[in-house]
Amino acid sequence: MSAADARRSANSAPSGGSETAKPRAWVDGTSGAIAARYGQNVLRALVLALLAFAIFGPLLNLVLWAFAEKWYFPSKLPLEYGLTFWRRVFAPRGNALASLGTSIWIAVLTVIVSLAVAIPAGYALGRLKLPWRGLILLAFLLPQAVPNLPVYVNIAQVFYRIGLAGTISGVVLVHASHGLVLAVWIASAAFASVDASLEEAARNMGASAWTCFRTVTLPLAAPGLMASAIFVFLESVDEFTGTYFVGVPDVTTLPLLMFNASMGGNYQIASITALLLLVPSIAFMLVVERFLKADVLAMVGR
């Protein structure tokens, strides 16, 4: 992407930094053209401002709710600000901290289970000659391409019968079966992008297959694998529907806590919990391109 940027800036440089690269614009540099350019600048700023409001307005509203002590119709802003609800959420006996712990514990287990099966599968799909490779990749695409609700509904019923409903392991299995899919796709793209000649060189010099995988392939694929681990972690932390059906009534993750608070009309607690959930999401959004270039992301869905 940076190459494209460089090319773009290089190609707009000769026109003197103006954003109308068409030669006509500077041939008749009359006051009309200047006014038109001014109008264009105002319009561009206006559109960007509208977009900024559309994106940050809702987020700002959430932050206001998180710090509002009192807020009712028809006041535009909260009548009182304070941290009463934060203290309640983070009280030692409060269930928010317990839910946070449950969420993180489930997500860590989900990452371990998913990667344990996704790394070998990704290696085989990205590197080895595999019969019915297309069909297998399609099977791994299925959970993304099919609505998940029927799956959750029926798996909850089965888990209830065998005693897995309402347990951490039940929720982890549901999360892993879904997170696995992304992990396999990203891992196979990561392994496919490792230069095969480096492996061959290692093997030529006498490294065993396992040593070669451990010291050459795995480190080279590590950024992609790291990205898939983060994806799986986030997906598990954010997952709602599966936990709603399978975790009930004993497993309360952060999204479920937020949902219950919101449906109970307690907007402050819901907003504070929502802010907690936003932290990992936005942190990942900010660094995602360090792990995954957009063209790799685009490859993932193909």
Add this chain to the structure above:
Amino acid sequence: MAFIRSEGPPRGADSAPAGGSAAAERRAWGDQIPSEGPPRGADCAPAGGSAAAERRAWGDHIRSDRRLAAFALVLPALLVVGVFFVAPLVLSAVGAFRDADGAFTLAHFAKSLDLYTRDLIFTIGIVVLSTVLIAIVAIAIAGYLTLGEHPRAVAVLRWLYRWPLFIPFVVAGQIMRTFLAKNGMLNHVLIGTGLIEPISAQSMLDWRGIVIAFVWKQAPFVTLLLAGAMAALERQHIEAARNLGAPRWRVLIDIVLPQVRGTLLVGLVLSFVAMLSVLSVPLMINPNSPTMITVDVAYRINTFADYAVANALCLLSLLLAAFGAAFYLRHAVRKVENA
């Protein structure tokens, strides 16, 4: 992704044996290389009938062995998907057609259509409208990121558009629940700027709220995919068209978009399916009838433990998703045929 390690592959065998012995060595462990194509042993075999045949047989043996190994590596992941995804899906399909005694019946579908036809139409309308809006937003933003000639505006937009990217649906539901309420920030801003009268302020927590939440959350995802695909395009055509005086929107529609149509469709189909199976957003924004099918499914289960009708409803929404997938597949096939 500059991650090439400085030490590179192990340099243990620094004295690479020269000439013939190297070839011999390569042949010796050629059968271990996990690479495609025929085993090395076969192609550098010197003439000499039975030896070559023997080696070829050995090669076939190794090849099937290696395929088996590759398959064994994929098997655990396939099993997890099979047991925890495909099997419940099959159960759903079976459950939708069985009555209390296990006999075949269509009664559950009749009941579903009887009670929830309005909700089915509502669901289709919401998801299709959201998908169209997502496509428009994504094309506009990704197009400007690719063709925009004002570097600062492009940089700001690139920073701006992706904030909702990884925000979960359930949080998006909560955010919009407060933002779009009658007393929410949107109405206050509209009144403050004089765009509407205070008296005409209304809650948008109905179908509009669901669509806004969906577009707000999913458009950045499609935009990210689309902008990535556009950035990977050859720029010669774009620049040629621009030099000939084509306006940017023509370049976007006539030159850029046709080349990234596949990526756009993938993003839209994934969003379409995701929106079809979201429970939290409609439950939080618009739980009353008419509402989306997912809410009805949860209601049938939580209130009546009526898994049969729930499964029938699920199957109907699967059918909708299949339309989306078929639409995508048809285009994918046409693309392959044209290539």
